[in-house]
Amino acid sequence: MVPITRVWRRPATLLGVGMATMMGVGQAAIDPAAEQVLRSAGAYLAGADSFRFQADVSVDEKHDSGLWLEYSLHYRIAVQRPDRLRATVTRPGETTEIWYDGETFTVLAPDRGVFVQLPVTGSLDGALDTAMAQSGHAVPLARLLYEESLLPLLNMAEDGFLVGTDLVAGTAAWHLAFRGEDRNWQLWVDDGAVPLLLKGIITYTGEEDEHRYRVEFSDWDLATPLAPGAFEFVAPAGAQSLEEAMIVDEEEAQGQ
Amino acid sequence: MNHWNRVERRCGSWRWIGGLLILLPGLVLVSDAMAEVTLRCGSRLISRGALQIEVLRACGEPATREYLGSLSEGWLYGRQGQISRMVIFRNARVSQIKSGPRL
Numbered sequence: 001m002v003p004i005t006r007v008w009r010r011p012a013t014l015l016g017v018g019m020a021t022m023m024g025v026g027q028a029a030i031d032p033a034a035e036q037v038l039r040s041a042g043a044y045l046a047g048a049d050s051f052r053f054q055a056d057v058s059v060d061e062k063h064d065s066g067l068w069l070e071y072s073l074h075y076r077i078a079v080q081r082p083d084r085l086r087a088t089v090t091r092p093g094e095t096t097e098i099w100y101d102g103e104t105f106t107v108l109a110p111d112r113g114v115f116v117q118l119p120v121t122g123s124l125d126g127a128l129d130t131a132m133a134q135s136g137h138a139v140p141l142a143r144l145l146y147e148e149s150l151l152p153l154l155n156m157a158e159d160g161f162l163v164g165t166d167l168v169a170g171t172a173a174w175h176l177a178f179r180g181e182d183r184n185w186q187l188w189v190d191d192g193a194v195p196l197l198l199k200g201i202i203t204y205t206g207e208e209d210e211h212r213y214r215v216e217f218s219d220w221d222l223a224t225p226l227a228p229g230a231f232e233f234v235a236p237a238g239a240q241s242l243e244e245a246m247i248v249d250e251e252e253a254q255g256q
Numbered sequence: 257m258n259h260w261n262r263v264e265r266r267c268g269s270w271r272w273i274g275g276l277l278i279l280l281p282g283l284v285l286v287s288d289a290m291a292e293v294t295l296r297c298g299s300r301l302i303s304r305g306a307l308q309i310e311v312l313r314a315c316g317e318p319a320t321r322e323y324l325g326s327l328s329e330g331w332l333y334g335r336q337g338q339i340s341r342m343v344i345f346r347n348a349r350v351s352q353i354k355s356g357p358r359l
Contacts, residue, residue: 138327
């Protein structure tokens with residue numbers, strides 16, 4: 001685990017979880033112990049001035065052959081509150097780079113040499129909503145990047161409970177399970193000094209939408225923010241804005 | 257159930273979809289020599305890897321948008337009397353363009 005400056009009061013967390021378990025299991029729709037772990041993880045992330053992490057995401061998809069196949073993506077994400085974001089999404093043969101510098105949201109497809117920029121201002125939460133609405137481009141794990149972080153997950157849950165402890169890549173973790181209207185989700189939260197999210201699985205249960213989404217987090221770092229310039233987009237040599245690329249297309253079409 | 261079947265099942269008959277289609281001027285459907293299906297919108301050739309916003313700006317709003325999974329979406333383009341195209345996005349990039357029925 002990378003160094004983390006903030007000290008989490010683990011004994012208090014454990015005591016709270018223990019008391020909540022004794023008082024709440026089987027009585028409330030959401031087990032207070034599970035709620036407390038989730039709130040701790042959300043509050044910890046929401047309280048961070050900056051954070052970065054990597055994530056391996058796997059999604060089930062029904063192939064034309066009828067088989068369920070799993071495909072994967074790799075995310076590298078850095079956030080500097082209140083209004084900076086840097087993300088890289090990698091798939092085989094395809095990389096998507098994202099910047100938000102407080103004024104402009106940029107998406108670059110290096111493999112196509114094309115970038116798109118949207119003027120968006122404000123805090124990261126509002127900027128993400130606006131940019132996603134305007135571009136249609138989903139920001140990876142956006143829910144995790146909002147200031148409220150994991151807390152909306154509680155509002156979506158019909159019930160939930162603390163399964164117990166488990167291991168994620170050798171790290172001991174609280175294992176939580178929640179049920180929602182059309183999806184269930186499991187979360188694994190580090191039960192050590194800092195309650196960071198280690199893993200999540202969402203199982204979509206709709207008849208026409210039955211699949212799983214799995215994410216494993218790694219390399220959390222809340223102590224070493226990126227250099228300020230890292231959030232500012234500089235067009236790489238040879239890359240064109242989409243507007244420029246479309247003008248070139250038009251000129252070439254007219255020249256033929 | 258593949259994407260086409262899933263979309264068909266959600267939307268009902270293709271005839272119904274055809275009735276809703278907006279005529280998109282300048283939209284031409286092409287297939288290249290390697291049999292990879294592409295989509296030409298005006299002067300822009302849309303192929304695998306294109307950004308979702310790139311497709312939106314070049315081709316305009318699709319006739320229908322279909323949710324196909326956590327990171328997948330299908331956009332239907334075409335005009336009446338022509339073979340339609342379903343553009344499948346994965347993580348906001350074009351992962352596949354499929355030929356559909358004549359509308």
